[in-house]
Amino acid sequence: MMATFKNLPTNFTISKDGGYAVLSVPIEKSDNDDRSYRLIRLSNELEALLIHDAKTDKSSAALEVHVGSLSDPDNLQGLAHYCEHLLFLGTEKYPKENEYKDYLSKHSGRSNAFTSADCTNYYFEVGPEFLEGALDRFSQFFVAPLFDPSCVDREIHAVDSEYKKNLQLDGRRMHQLERSLSNPNHPYSRFSTGNLETLKENPIKQGLNIRDELLKFHDKYYSANIMKLVVLGKESLDQLSQWIIEKFSAVKNKSIPIPTYDDNPLTENELSNQVFIKPVKDIRTLNMRFSFPDQRPLFHAKPTYYLSHLIGHEGVGSLLTLLKKKGWANYLRAGYNGYIGFGFYSISIDLTESGLVNYEDVVVHVFQYIEMLRQVGTQEWIYHEVKKIQEISFRFQEKSIPSRYTSSLSHNMKFPCPREWILSISLFRKFDPQLISESLDLLRHDNFVLRLVSQSFNELDQREKWYGTEYKAEPLSDKVIQALKNITTHSDLTLPIPNEFIPSNFETNKSEISMPAKRPDIIKNTQISRLWYKKDDTFWVPKANICLMFKSPLAYTTPIHHVKTELYTELVKDALNECLYNAEITGLGYDLYYQNQGLVLIVNGYNDKLSILLEKVVIKMKNLKIDPERFSLIKERIQRKYKNSLLNPPNQQTTYYLDYLTNEKIWTNEEKLEALENIKYEDIEIFYPELLSHLFIESLIHGNILKDDAIKISQKVEEILQPKALITSQLIGLRSVLIPKGKKFIYQRNVFDSNNINSAIEYYIQIGDLMNKELRTKSSLTAQIANEPFFSQLRTKEQLGYLVNSGIKSQVGSLGFKLKIQSERNTIHLENRIEDFLNKLQTIIENMSEQEYQKQIQSLIVKKLEKPKNLTQESFRYWGDIISGYYDFEQVDTDVEELRKITKQDLLKFYKTFINPNSPVYKKLSVHLRSQKSNKTKLNGGVVNEEENEVIIEELELKDYNEIINDMVLWKSHMILGPSVTPFSNI
Numbered sequence: 001m002m003a004t005f006k007n008l009p010t011n012f013t014i015s016k017d018g019g020y021a022v023l024s025v026p027i028e029k030s031d032n033d034d035r036s037y038r039l040i041r042l043s044n045e046l047e048a049l050l051i052h053d054a055k056t057d058k059s060s061a062a063l064e065v066h067v068g069s070l071s072d073p074d075n076l077q078g079l080a081h082y083c084e085h086l087l088f089l090g091t092e093k094y095p096k097e098n099e100y101k102d103y104l105s106k107h108s109g110r111s112n113a114f115t116s117a118d119c120t121n122y123y124f125e126v127g128p129e130f131l132e133g134a135l136d137r138f139s140q141f142f143v144a145p146l147f148d149p150s151c152v153d154r155e156i157h158a159v160d161s162e163y164k165k166n167l168q169l170d171g172r173r174m175h176q177l178e179r180s181l182s183n184p185n186h187p188y189s190r191f192s193t194g195n196l197e198t199l200k201e202n203p204i205k206q207g208l209n210i211r212d213e214l215l216k217f218h219d220k221y222y223s224a225n226i227m228k229l230v231v232l233g234k235e236s237l238d239q240l241s242q243w244i245i246e247k248f249s250a251v252k253n254k255s256i257p258i259p260t261y262d263d264n265p266l267t268e269n270e271l272s273n274q275v276f277i278k279p280v281k282d283i284r285t286l287n288m289r290f291s292f293p294d295q296r297p298l299f300h301a302k303p304t305y306y307l308s309h310l311i312g313h314e315g316v317g318s319l320l321t322l323l324k325k326k327g328w329a330n331y332l333r334a335g336y337n338g339y340i341g342f343g344f345y346s347i348s349i350d351l352t353e354s355g356l357v358n359y360e361d362v363v364v365h366v367f368q369y370i371e372m373l374r375q376v377g378t379q380e381w382i383y384h385e386v387k388k389i390q391e392i393s394f395r396f397q398e399k400s401i402p403s404r405y406t407s408s409l410s411h412n413m414k415f416p417c418p419r420e421w422i423l424s425i426s427l428f429r430k431f432d433p434q435l436i437s438e439s440l441d442l443l444r445h446d447n448f449v450l451r452l453v454s455q456s457f458n459e460l461d462q463r464e465k466w467y468g469t470e471y472k473a474e475p476l477s478d479k480v481i482q483a484l485k486n487i488t489t490h491s492d493l494t495l496p497i498p499n500e501f502i503p504s505n506f507e508t509n510k511s512e513i514s515m516p517a518k519r520p521d522i523i524k525n526t527q528i529s530r531l532w533y534k535k536d537d538t539f540w541v542p543k544a545n546i547c548l549m550f551k552s553p554l555a556y557t558t559p560i561h562h563v564k565t566e567l568y569t570e571l572v573k574d575a576l577n578e579c580l581y582n583a584e585i586t587g588l589g590y591d592l593y594y595q596n597q598g599l600v601l602i603v604n605g606y607n608d609k610l611s612i613l614l615e616k617v618v619i620k621m622k623n624l625k626i627d628p629e630r631f632s633l634i635k636e637r638i639q640r641k642y643k644n645s646l647l648n649p650p651n652q653q654t655t656y657y658l659d660y661l662t663n664e665k666i667w668t669n670e671e672k673l674e675a676l677e678n679i680k681y682e683d684i685e686i687f688y689p690e691l692l693s694h695l696f697i698e699s700l701i702h703g704n705i706l707k708d709d710a711i712k713i714s715q716k717v718e719e720i721l722q723p724k725a726l727i728t729s730q731l732i733g734l735r736s737v738l739i740p741k742g743k744k745f746i747y748q749r750n751v752f753d754s755n756n757i758n759s760a761i762e763y764y765i766q767i768g769d770l771m772n773k774e775l776r777t778k779s780s781l782t783a784q785i786a787n788e789p790f791f792s793q794l795r796t797k798e799q800l801g802y803l804v805n806s807g808i809k810s811q812v813g814s815l816g817f818k819l820k821i822q823s824e825r826n827t828i829h830l831e832n833r834i835e836d837f838l839n840k841l842q843t844i845i846e847n848m849s850e851q852e853y854q855k856q857i858q859s860l861i862v863k864k865l866e867k868p869k870n871l872t873q874e875s876f877r878y879w880g881d882i883i884s885g886y887y888d889f890e891q892v893d894t895d896v897e898e899l900r901k902i903t904k905q906d907l908l909k910f911y912k913t914f915i916n917p918n919s920p921v922y923k924k925l926s927v928h929l930r931s932q933k934s935n936k937t938k939l940n941g942g943v944v945n946e947e948e949n950e951v952i953i954e955e956l957e958l959k960d961y962n963e964i965i966n967d968m969v970l971w972k973s974h975m976i977l978g979p980s981v982t983p984f985s986n987i
């Protein structure tokens with residue numbers, strides 16, 4: 001076959017067999033990248049990046065179409081998103097609606113997609129032997145989708161449920177409000193998700209056939225010349241090229257221009273306004289959004305990076321430091337985001353109560369900082385610092401999850417850069433002070449919209465159409481405009497000092513290792529501490545992770561102890577922020593947080609300067625001086641956090657209550673709020689030395705650090721803290737609640753947020769001890785088999801809601817299987833539908849052929865054997881095994897061996913005993929969160945499905961065998977507890 005190639009960019013030549021055009025110059029890649037790449041163009045102008053990774057244990061592909069919700073027809077808002085949903089549900093070649101997901105599920109895979117304003121991205125991951133089959137199914141999305149009328153009809157409910165899931169989420173509300181308040185003639189002002197109104201009711205009123213419109217949309221925009229494909233596999237580049245030609249050449253090239261939008265959605269009418277907005281949660285933010293041109297063409301100089309580095313800086317002389325000193329702010333973020341043809345530059349500040357009162361002065365300080373930047377002019381040394389950090393990060397870039405990599409590459413391929421730079425788009429190529437000062441000039445007083453978010457705003461006279469967000473918009477005050485017109489600098493605001501944390505020693509002493517070690521070893525074990533250590537023998541990057549757990553029973557004894565521990569960790573981090581910000585931006589990070597066993601400190605990044613960072617944090621932990629003003633601001637922030645967690649979505653609340661019911665001791669948010677009330681900063685000053693006085697320090701050092709240095713690091717920590725030993729019985733961990741055999745409990749409560757229309761259920765079946773390998777492997781095999789049919793039955797077919805999933809729940813001494821749904825339906829209906837599914841699942845297993853059954857086992861084994869993709873993933877795997885207290889580092893191997901032995905008969909026997917609701921030993925605990933706004937339920941127990949004008953009778957009776965939990969504490973007090981953690985082997 002001799003294809004013809006039109007519109008070839010420079011440096012492309014035709015392949016020997018004439019099948020494709022190929023980029024003939026090498027693609028620039030990280031020194032640390034052992035994969036090989038080839039960029040090709042098919043005769044239909046589809047550009048595809050092929051990645052050969054001989055070692056990968058997952059293959060993946062992603063395709064991005066350069067069209068998104070901005071291209072929705074005016075009268076069909078949400079069409080691009082709806083089209084994305086339907087491509088998954090059958091194509092001409094593979095008409096079965098769950099074929100794609102079913103294939104992936106049986107071969108260790110998964111998939112997802114997203115629709116943004118100017119693009120739609122699809123991706124999947126699959127076991128490496130099954131890439132071709134997955135590609136064949138995937139490619140048909142873009143060649144000949146079915147848009148089966150029955151799916152079109154049903155899937156609208158998934159889109160509608162997705163919209164309703166987001167109704168009470170502030171992030172979504174703010175995003176849509178921002179869009180709704182932009183120029184009404186710009187497509188950006190429209191509603192991007194879509195719902196029943198825009199995609200079903202309106203089209204019916206207008207006499208439109210939605211399926212025809214979907215076909216038209218796909219036919220118009222799904223054109224090969226605006227698609228970017230990335231495929232990653234074990235196969236050779238030649239093999240991958242051949243598959244791509246075979247499967248993607250049939251994608252039609254309609255030679256369409258990329259839909260582009262040259263006007264900015266913020267025009268004179270919108271700029272210079274201030275908008276007051278009421279959130280659902282108790283948050284307070286100030287956002288300044290500047291109209292900006294598309295920055296993509298400036299990839300070589302990245303002028304907005306330079307600005308964000310400075311405006312967002314948190315070190316000495318920064319804007320945030322000044323705002324914190326005044327007691328007005330907690331956090332600050334600055335950055336650009338944009339779409340094809342237009343963009344925005346945003347500065348967002350998390351305000352304190354007094355910051356909100358003084359918001360106009362906050363704006364003035366922002367402009368004083370900008371004025372300072374203008375006066376000092378563009379500094380080449382700062383550009384080089386930012387450039388250097390980016391270069392180091394690229395040089396030592398590690399692998400990530402394959403589908404994340406392919407999806408982000410297919411997204412980045414849109415950049416109008418020379419094709420050999422598509423992997424290195426993050427690098428700076430040119431210092432261009434002119435471009436930087438042009439960007440700085442756009443940060444003008446008449447080029448932004450001010451948005452303020454707070455629950456304290458009253459008399460807001462307007463409501464956003466799609467989410468009902470209350471707001472009021474008015475011009476900026478004359479006072480602030482005058483102040484901005486006559487802006488001067490502020491003596492506190494200066495450029496940052498040079499960054500001393502940029503690493504310079506990258507030696508890894510790489511050597512050939514035939515068998516990397518499977519676990520860390522103990523290299524120190526005393527009354528005070530235990531140190532697990534592994535020198536990196538796999539990734540050879542100049543990085544390390546140091547994880548420390550400071551165990552103390554004092555951290556969790558009462559809600560007051562818990563809250564004090566949390567306040568203490570927040571105060572330490574707050575006190576370190578200014579001096580450690582420079583470390584953070586060079587890729588040296590740390591986190592300090594509390595757990596019920598004590599405090600956890602994680603330090604990670606380039607090992608060169610890692611121990612300096614660790615030392616600074618531990619010294620601060622030991623010698624914290626508490627600033628009373630910062631204390632009261634942080635206390636207020638934590639109070640809001642607890643209050644806000646009551647407003648979390650119902651599907652998160654079910655998990656919270658299930659955890660509460662099944663763990664020996666958890667303090668509720670209400671209890672913590674009450675405890676917080678009377679705590680003063682002096683209490684923390686007394687508390688934390690006591691907390692640190694007796695500790696057991698369990699730690700892991702993994703990475704490019706030598707054994708002697710690891711021991712020195714651990715000694716240094718002990719020298720600084722000087723703790724005394726705990727007695728052994730103080731180290732006994734908390735235990736789990738065991739549900740008695742044959743008991744079926746239900747806990748019901750209302751969703752706290754009275755405006756949330758969603759209910760949720762988490763249905764938990766307790767099976768047995770986590771350390772019983774037979775039960776553990778059979779449970780995960782059941783979860784593996786259940787996953788796809790549960791989704792396909794309850795979401796795709798029954799359309800109960802957008803969020804439908806199932807999986808394993810493991811706790812100390814117990815293990816179970818859980819099924820979750822968030823839905824507008826009554827939770828009793830959901831409960832009964834889950835039990836119906838559990839009966840069906842048994843039949844599915846019974847009817848499964850031996851070959852199908854073996855596929856499921858193999859699919860699970862491949863998933864279990866998946867290796868960590870980078871150093872941090874490996875570290876966290878070990879750390880998880882360490883903090884669990886089981887130290888069962890080789891569990892995967894044990895489980896894989898066990899899985900190979902399980903016959904279908906064994907599994908069925910297990911299923912009938914533990915999972916089937918009719919079994920006499922079945923143990924259930926189901927948590928129902930009921931919406932207070934159940935507008936669909938009628939008194940007679942029937943449900944009116946308004947949009948279809950028919951009455952569906954829901955079963956709204958619970959089965960007799962269920963027992964209702966009325967009082968959680970009383971219930972727990974009657975339950976037996978399982979064993980505490982005992983190490984898997986002697987340590």
Ligand SMILES: [Zn+2]
Nearest residue numbers: 081085159162
């Ligand atoms: Zn969606």
